[in-house]
Amino acid sequence: MIHYADIGSALIKAREEGLNPFETLEKVMPWEKIVESIEEAKRLARPMDYDYLDLLSTRYSYLRKYTPVLIESLEFRSTQAAEPLLRSIEVLRDVNKNGKRKVPENAPLDFVPKRWQKHVYDEDGNINRQYYEMAALTELKNHIRSGDIWVVGSRLHKDFEEYLISKEDWLQAKAAGTRLAVSPSSEEYLSERTDTLHHRLTWISNNINSLEGINADKEKIRVDRLERDTPEEARSFSLSLYDMLPRIKLTDLLMEVASWTGFDEQFMHGSTNRPPKGEEKAILMAALMAMGTNIGLTKMADATPDITYHQLANAAQWRLYEDAMTRAQAKLVNFQHRLTLSSYWGDGTTSSSDGMRVPIGVSSLHADSNPHYGSGKGATIYRFVGDQYASFYTKVINTNARDAVHVIDGLLHHESDLRIEEHYTDTTGYTDQVFGLSHILGFRFAPRLRDLADSKLYTIDQSNNYPKLEAMLRGRINTKLIMDNYDDVLQLAHSIREGKVSGSLIMGKLGSYARQNKVATALREMGRIEKTIFILDYISNEALRRRIQRGLNKGEAMNGLARALFF
Incomplete structure (x- = not known):
């Protein structure tokens, strides 16, 4: 861009002062440098119909580190609409297994989105292996996310119907x-x-x-x-109520609320199913404070001489799980x-x-x-x-x-x-x-x-x-x-x-x-x-x-x- 501005300034000067444009340009930059700069600009410039898909080929080798293992290891099922995509995955498995460099001419193409088509076919009309594979993997991701394809054995990505109660149970519930x-x-x-x-x-x-x-x-x-x-006197009254609140330590507040409510007894040990007793309550409260205030277990252990990091970590691991919370x-x-x-x-x-x-x-x-x-x-x-x-x-x-x-x-x-x-x-x-x-x-x-x-x-x-x-x-x-x-x-x-x-x-x-x-x-x-x-x-x-x-x-x-x- 700087070169372009310099060349443009030289041309404007030549026009305004009646100078030879070529001589004026060469004062700014040697002719060979100008030619070199233009060729570089052609390589850097993106076309008017630029699409980021143009750049994906540079990431193909990165994907190849894991995608062959991924499609070989997982078993997929699909609705009828997504069957062409599953056939393309079978083609890729075969290509990977037999070390082929090209995708067969009869490979399924119905799944390829319109946006990908100019990349999947090369100039001679042949299938571009890299873009065919990336298009198939992208569509596989989209179809799994939407539920049109599911993964055998997965809890998160299973058949859409399996998420719901069965038709028989639904009819009974309705009755x-x-x-x-x-x-x-x-x-x-x-x-x-x-x-x-x-x-x-x-x-x-x-x-x-x-x-x-x-x-x-x-x-x-x-x-x-x-x-x-809200009337202004209500705000004043609210502030006066806040002034009446006692200023106490957060630890004392936690212990007092626990004595009123017994909420601490809900933190059953994940292995023994036993509520906290004695000094375990103090350890539990310290772990709660460490996690809830974002101080962290290490700094909380430093601040509490009678409680070690190991005790806090043990409480966090075995008592502060989601169901107990x-x-x-x-x-x-x-x-x-x-x-x-x-x-x-x-x-x-x-x-x-x-x-x-x-x-x-x-x-x-x-x-x-x-x-x-x-x-x-x-x-x-x-x-x-x-x-x-x-x-x-x-x-x-x-x-x-x-x-x-x-x-x-x-x-x-x-x-x-x-x-x-x-x-x-x-x-x-x-x-x-x-x-x-x-x-x-x-x-x-x-x-x-x-x-x-x-x-x-x-x-x-x-x-x-x-x-x-x-x-x-x-x-x-x-x-x-x-x-x-x-x-x-x-x-x-x-x-x-x-x-x-x-x-x-x-x-x-x-x-x-x-x-x-x-x-x-x-x-x-x-x-x-x-x-x-x-x-x-x-x-x-x-x-x-x-x-x-x-x-x-x-x-x-x-x-x-x-x-x-x-x-």
Whole structure:
């Protein structure tokens, strides 16, 4: 670029001063150097239709260090749609086994995506071995992630149907009565949701111009920011209450809360199943503090003369495992839930969830970089907070994962006595399918919508029935798709409800790359009904908007406390 600028400056000077351009150029750079520079630029420059796939051939030798062993060691099965890809894997196994340099001319090519085709075929129309293999491996990864191909013997990547309860068990459960919140009849479900959606659309269409804080133009709805409604004297009173709290050591606080609640007795030894006794309690509390504040076991051992590193490491290994932590957390939440003071904050029926990213300085399974958070690596702790400020469920997730797929896990699989009915998230915490699944499982899902103006509204009947909303109703619900797959959607929801499969795992499968299966699309259509009903409630009910904001603020307050402790 510097050479280009110098040559350009010389040409401008020659033009303006009437000089010989070639002589002027050679004063800047010898002619041979100019020619050499242009040839180098041709090699460096990427074409206008540049694709990063052009560069993958340089990484082929790196992949070859392990891919032959990988495809030889694992056994794959597939749906009918993915059979050409499995045949290509067989071709690669044969090529590797017999040391062939070329891919046979009759090798399957149906799986090759359009983007890869110009790389898979060389100039003579022959199959390029390197790109054929890389295309097959890339598609194998995508199809395994989506569930169209599964790995024999794997728990994470098994046949999609194996995640669900069997058809026979589902029929028995349906006859006996399930814990789902919708009718087992698709006709009854659609009739009830059609009436509900029609009622909301009619009311909003008739009253949209009179709603306070709502601005509606021809195609978009905008909601004004909520004004603060907390009086200043309440803030002053709150600060005076904080001043009354005694200043004590964290260790004393832990021991005192343990004496009230007995939460420490939930940390059963992983081998002997025995609760901590005597000095083991002090060791356990020190290990909890070391891990919970991020001081670490080594520095905690240095700070506690009577407790060794070996004792702390032993407690962390054998007592601070996930199930024990979940039981102890439930014990604390249940104790707080029964206190009269807690009822001033809420009744325990609403909750919120939000992710808190923490930096990680060592190699770890969930430690990834995300440009949104800077250059360092980290993980996200996804926390569920009840309306009484109780943190009732936490989960470490990949920092690049979408929060929405983990919402159902926290609502179903916490072990506390809270009966959550309404749940709040921020914008990243929702998808259409989460809306649909939450309704089926009996939860009111209520995210804060920052992109409300761009959100799509859907209708089941004709959009011209609602003249003031017609331009905003950009989609029509596919009721036939719902009717045809309703029973399969309920089987999926029942499998999650009964703990056969986690919500995050199955939602990840349904939302991944190539899987346009009918269950996923039917659940999405059901979710669009619920999302439209929720948006109509959101714009017509200021109390709901304030409730969501208040719930999310409580989650932020808990994250603030966690950040203060975890340094």
